Amino acid sequence: MGTIKVILIGMVLVSGSFAQAFEPWWQCKGKLGGEWNFARSPSICLVDHMQDQSFVRRQYDDIIFDDSVIRGEERVRYMTELNALAADVAHFYLQRRKPSAGSAEHEAFYQGLLALMHQETFWSHYRKGTDDSIRYMRGDEGHGHGIMQVDDRSHQTALLQGRGADLIYNMIYGLDVFFEEWERAPVQSCVSSATNYVSRTRSAWSAYNGGPGSICRWTNPNSVHASKDIAFFDKFKKKSWRNYIDDMNHISRFDIQCLAEGKRPCASLDESSPTDDPQEGELYKNSLGQHCIVKDRIFQCVNLLDDVNCLQLRENRIFDFVKSLSKTGEQKLPKTSLDRHNLCLNNTTGLIPVTANLKIHKNINLRRTPDGELLTTLKSGEEFKSLDFRVTTTKDQKRYYRVKSGTIDGYLYAGSAVDYGQWVSEMEVPFPDPVVASAGSFIQVVAPSGINMRRTPGGAFVSLVPNGNVREVISVRTSGSENYLYYEIEHAGRRGFIYSGFLSDLTSVPSWTVPVVQSVTWSQLVPAVPFRFLRQCAGDSCAFRMNAIRSTALLGRVDQVRVVDVQGEWSLVESRDLQKKGWILTVELEQGSKQ
């Protein structure tokens, strides 16, 4: 027994390098089993690494299987809801990818999705255990994620971006693969025609399961995976999921277009038909996806769903429903867009403005989005610049701030109306930031044609501040849903505001202005190399990072970098905005400006 243990330790050590990236049950905590029946397949893992528990509850409450409810009843409720949602997802997807598809193809594609969900996971995705924690489906030795079993060996980047745990992302991503094979199937020898939907479905699933080379696997009884193809076809024919659905015409309340097109959060839809007659004091959603309250016979609108919380705080009420507007209803009243900064700062207790400096007072998780993947844990006492805020609930005013920690950009939770001071506080003394300057520091205009200075942000023209000009920042302002950045400066004896990009995409700012950093020699790629991805370490065998630096050979911004280390023929470089850091062959760099 002792000997076996020693050998096993050896195995772990030897396989370490491979396991790091593709180990079974990667990021699986709190694993629980289940049963081979609809909605409760083994095994499930806590969603926490990929998604925030509270977000899943808010966004997907109707589609979480609850282990504490009587099993049979809960299964019927869950299956009825999931069937309605799957129908919407399948039709949305096919319409988007193939607008020419007819109703027969739509129906076949939808049935294919239902059979796929059955074969892969028995329609299992989110499940709330008796411990009240939300978990999501894993399988195939933990490599398969979610209802569509997206495999982490092939799609690890996608999974890190939420396509494993988030139900709709998972379904859409799975359909990306299924649709590709669905479209390839008609030209295969095993499919007689594009309208032979049975063969097409079987081919698409074989390839989905075994890779593109397996598209006709279902016709080969000697394949080692023949039993899987037979099982899939059996499920496809029997459609046993129907036994658990009590209303085949049930309508899903999920806004599939919003969820599938990448917005988070998305409101649940009111089941009533769009109105032509908007009423005072009610909340509506318009065709732009904005949420608007009717006040004094004017639509007052916000762009982000989270900002509805600020609107509700201002109105001191919570809207039970968001109603939809018809085109006629939308045109009936004038519309104004509310500035989220004024709205939220004036109505949320202790909310800190964008571009302010924050200090955190606890160790806090940093997530890609307020609801999303866990990136790192920030340490108590660390300081950051706020790049965005989100107020995610009305009643207790829970809030998040977006910050950048090194090259990691994400959201941290910062408490509620009663305890926000224990989480984060605003610093009065600013610290140097590589992208956004503070009042009292200096910026240089780098936009090639200069930047117009205006009396107010976006207001009347005052004068042009030319490229290369260095100015002191008097104050910093942000406005709009994209957090447009404006610096107040003095130029040619007059005071005004210059635009400097938007903080919702940090890469836009350095193409307008850069904070001035003294005594740094900048380098750039030689023009013979259009772009180069940076590596994680110094050597040919080192993996590439996800960021590339660009030379003058390409249109757009040239990346200036600072060499921070040298090892042999390799240099470790860091971009001016600190967004990119990694190794590159020194011979591919040339010295640029000194500042």
Add this chain to the structure above:
Amino acid sequence: MTKTKIILTVVGLLSIMTWRAWHSAPQGELQVSVSKDAPVRAIKRKVTRKAIRTAILENQRVPAQAIFNANSAGENDAKGRLDETLKCYTSEACNFPKTDPKSYHFAVGQALKKDLMQIHGQVVREKQVSSDIQSLALKFLAVNDGHVKAAALHLLSTQPESEESVQSIIQNILRYHDSALIQHAMLELLRYMGGPYEEEVHRSLNQAIRTGAPFVSREITHYIEPFLTEQSLSFYQDTLNTISQNSVSYKNLKNSIEEFSRKQNAA
């Protein structure tokens, strides 16, 4: 008792190491690369690299065909292995693990990626330019495995622009579902701005935004700004008017168009 444990551990470790080496390569390859080729490869590298370094120091483009054919055995080994490994996809007869339906194809892809990256390292260092390298990159760009496509893109980036390359990027990356490849593909496509294929690039990007895989569409709009020019702007404005306003792609594209206009007018 302790001695037995140590012996068993060593035997266990050796078995596992042999098993892993065997399973990470096509069947029959292991003996050749370890026992026969290694000394020969070292000698060849020593001679050819010196000549190539001299050429690089003199700032010359290295005569591609000569290097590609005559250079390191390591690279040629990798090239030979690629063809053999590629056949493994269809034959399913190579000795890669079949622990679950996807494990075999995944392992084939990893082996291909490894060899492509080995060639890439050599090509970058020695500034090789050759139609053979381009063909090799294009061949593997067509393989339906994101890892293989990523490595093939790196290799393709070392070569000059060509019609075949731009068509292949459009067909095999923009029309594929893996959004992790899009940033790289778009950097590559930027090289075609101002050339004869620019319009084709814009048309394909617009098509992918409208009807491509949703995650791909989103990623394209995230990196679209450098593609906006006075000439191309109307293409993208048309697309903006056709896609759902309730989407991240719409938001990204709208932001980029507005930012482009601001830059044209100094904000």
